[in-house]
Amino acid sequence: MERVQKGSIWLIADGVGPEERGLQASRLAATSIVDAYWHSAIPNVGDRLRAAFERTNALLFAQSRPELGPRGLFGATAIAGVIIENLLYIAHAGRSRAYLLRGESFRQLTNDHSWVAEQVRAGNLSPAEAATHPRRNVITRCLGFKDSIEVDIIQETLKRGDLVLLCSDGLYRQVEDSRIATILHQHGSNGASMLVDEAKRLGGQDNITAVTIAVSPPADEELSAFDRIALLNRLSRELTMSLDLDATLRSVMHHLLALTGGEHGAILLTDDDGRLSPMVVREIADAGQPGGLSETVAYQALRERKPILIENALDDPRFSTAESIIYRALRSIACVPMIIHEDAIGVLYVDSSAESGVFDQTDLDLLVSFAGQAAAAIQNARLHQTVLARTRELEVARTRQDSIFRSLSSALIAVDNHSTITHWNQAAEQLFGIPATAAVGATLGKVLPSPVAAWLSNLVVQAEMDAYTLLTGLDWEGKAGGRDRVILSGRVTRIRNPDDEMDGFVFILDDRTEIVLIDEARRAERADRSRLRDLFSHYVAPAVVDQLLNAPDAVQLGGARRDITILFADVRGFTGFSEKHRPEEVVALLNSYLALATSEILNQLGTIDKFLGDGVMAIFGAPLPLECHELAAVRAALAMRSRLDQLRRETGVRVGFGIGLNSGTAIVGNIGTPELLNYTAIGDVVNVAARLQAEARSGEILISEATLMRVANRVEGEELGPLYVKGRADPVSTYKVTRIREEPA
Known part of the structure; x- marks a missing residue:
């Protein structure tokens, strides 16, 4: 009965190491594998073979002396074949091989466990390169070399007339696969000895082993x-x-x-x-x-x-x-x-x-x-x-509950009626820097800082007075756990025993420090954004304000050297109007002119610097860079002139803008004191623009040569001659803008 169940087993074990120890290892491996397989109660044949190899590996590993180097090795490669009815089971660790000859087909059933073979399978080496590689003799699996062993288990269905060959590496290193197949075809089950002789003839050593197993047709008679x-x-x-x-x-x-x-x-x-x-x-x-x-x-x-x-x-x-x-x-x-x-x-x-x-x-x-x-x-x-699934569910639930207590971000502290700590979770350890071993068994007053202990005691008093099941107290703030500022929120609940008697309290403490700090930082950020918006919204276009808020680092409030265009505009003919009308009417009309100017300046993404009585100063190219700020300033000036001409026709008031433009480098930033700041530009470019505006008559737009050179391909103007500016030795070439050429198609 046992033989019917476990079939027949064939085994080749090849010792590794010094000659004497290698021989001992191969004999021990062969005896151990067969014995372990034959006496195992494991029903699955593959599992039974694997267990036999693993047991043998442990036996050999226990006798290895790795500290002695190669002389201390005690290992063996092994291949075992078991046949039960028409099924072949192979267990393999090392460089021995199993082949199957079926008719004209001849193939290797196992994979070689060597360094070069693994590189060939991975595509890193060709078979020709592997044959001469310096590491061709390095094996990657061997019984006894490590405390564990990976075993290949192969199952093959046999047919009548099949021939199985098990052999050590000494055979196929000398005899090519095609020659092995030829000899087996010629000699059948008697081919093992022929193969060994052939390998020795080609220079092989004595450690050449081969076994052939022939599958014979079963008897035709029925089973008894x-x-x-x-x-x-x-x-x-x-x-x-x-x-x-x-x-x-x-x-x-x-x-x-x-x-x-x-x-x-x-x-x-x-x-x-x-x-x-x-x-x-x-x-x-x-x-x-x-x-x-x-x-x-x-x-x-x-x-x-x-x-x-x-x-x-x-x-x-x-x-x-x-x-x-x-x-x-x-x-x-x-x-x-x-x-x-x-x-x-x-x-x-x-x-x-x-x-x-x-x-x-x-x-x-x-x-x-x-x-x-x-x-x-x-x-x-x-x-x-079903039972296993239920057991797993219970285990998962228990593990989950333990994980929840361990991973609670809230510190959980339980005390009895005498304020002695009975539970102190991992979050409490991290919060206060005190291990549970030091906390459990001590009173709150001895473990926690006095202010924290007093706060928790006050929570207990409130819970007792108001008979709350769960009480949430006010936040506590102070020093704790080595940090200068800690903000805690706390809840306390009663512990009752099975007799419904009060048996202590549980404190649940949440560290809100990071949340509060983040909230404070957000409020500060919102305040900064609001201050920045308030600071610029009166004299910067809304689009520019949004850019400043999204990229505040782009503005250097302390003053920076920038390439800009300055626009000065003044209302001409306004003095006569103011002499003939009431002050309220004068102010209303002036505000409409300045609003008109402001609108066109902001439309071109300019920045209002200041209002100068019945005039205005604007900056193009700051606080944020503006591409072609010179052309934007000219467009704003032309739009101001056009809008004012329309307003003059509607009101009958004969006024007009005199406008001056100049481009160049200036210092731009907030000038003044912390209590009173003014965003403005300072430099010669400002002085020249102001002088050009002073010379401009009603409806004229005067620009400097510096500005004209930058927009000459888009702006038409006529030269007016030199203009002397206070503080400058050389005159400024002056031009009057007539129009902007059409946009190129």
Whole structure:
């Protein structure tokens, strides 16, 4: 019975290290792996092999002496092959290899665990480069070199006539794969010794091992009743030994296919709506038929709760018209329901399109017996999964609760009726810089700063007086936890024991310091923005104010050297009007003129510097840079003149602007005292502009040569001659603006 369950095992272990220790390691590895595999109770073959390798790795690692360098090594590479019926399981760690010869096909089943092989698989080296690389002998996996080992587990379905070769690296390093295949084709299962001789002939050493395993055709006679009972018992043990439903059912399905000779099989379970869902579907390798199964048969077995055996579905009038049967040309089908406590929970299904009568009544009886065991196992697994899920939910809830207490940003302090601290969470440790080990068991007055302890005691008094369940007190501010300024908000709630008696208090403290500081900074920022807006909004265009608020660093309030254009404008003919009209009328008309001038200046993104009686001074190009500020100033002057001409026609008052413009470098900024500031410009460029304005007659716009040179391609003017300015030795060339040329198309 044990041999039927665990199959046959072949093993090659190749020692690594000094000759004597390497030999000892290989012998110990071989003995340990076989022993561990054979005596393991793990039902899954791959898991059983992996556990055997891991146990052997730990055994070898315990005898390694890495401090002695290479002489202390005690390790081995290993490859093991297990065959159970028509399945080959391979466990591999190192540079040994497994090959499969199937007809004319010859392929390597394993991956080499060497540095160069991994680089080739990653695309960093070519096979030719790997063959001569200095690190070609460096292995990346070896039993005994580390405290843990990664083991490759490979599963392969065998066919009649297959030949499996296991060999150490000493073989394939001397003999090319094509030559290995040729020798195996010629000598079959006797090829192992021929391969070793060939490797030695080509210069190989004594450490060359090869094993061939031939897959012989099984006997045609049916299994005996004893064998069938033994198989059923083994399947039952596999089901009951593991609660991993998916892994167990996949293994069971493989065995059912191998036993019945079916090409395709499935385990289907009912869902909440009573529909069948395939949980495990398996098709044997190289079956050569499309996938799918007959739902018609599966649902009839489920509905009638009776097993169905069909010798040739294409000739059976009950099923011959079913689409899946026609499409796959199904012939033999066996399907049995899985029933537990009178409930059908699914079906077991096996089919074949190879020939009729593949399954007989004995196969069906075995499936019926197994279906009962499978149903019980599935129910147990589902119950286990439900319990496991509930356990996980409870564990998650418990972990979440612990995490909430640990991660609470609020400091939580619990005290008994004598003010002795009973709980002090991590947030309290961080807030006050006092570990819980020092706080718990001491009184509030001894642990906390006196002002904080007094504040908390006052909260307790208020809670007791007002009988509040939860009381929120006023914020506390002071020094705590090594910080000069800490702002805390606090809440206190009573603790009651099961007898509803008061058993202490819980304080919940929130550190509001950062929130308050941020709020204060925001208020200060808003105040600064408001002050800046108030400062500039009276003499800067709204668009410029917005730019200043968004980029306050662009303005140097202490004064900066800037390239600007200055505009001076004065109302001509206003004196005569003021002599003939009441002061209220004079002021109203003057304000309308100045409003007109201000509007046009701001429209061109200029800045009002100041009003000078019946005149105005403006700056273009400050406080923020303005592209073509000279042209913007000329446009503003022309618009002022045009608007005033229109106003003169409407009012009949014969007044006009005399305007002067000059461009150049000046000092621009806030001038004055902290109590009284004036944003203005200072420099020769200002003086020249003022002098030009003084010389301008009503309706004239005079500009300097410095300004004209910058806008000559856009502005037309006529030269008036030199103008002498106080404080300057050289006269200023003066021009009168006539018009602006049209914008280029």
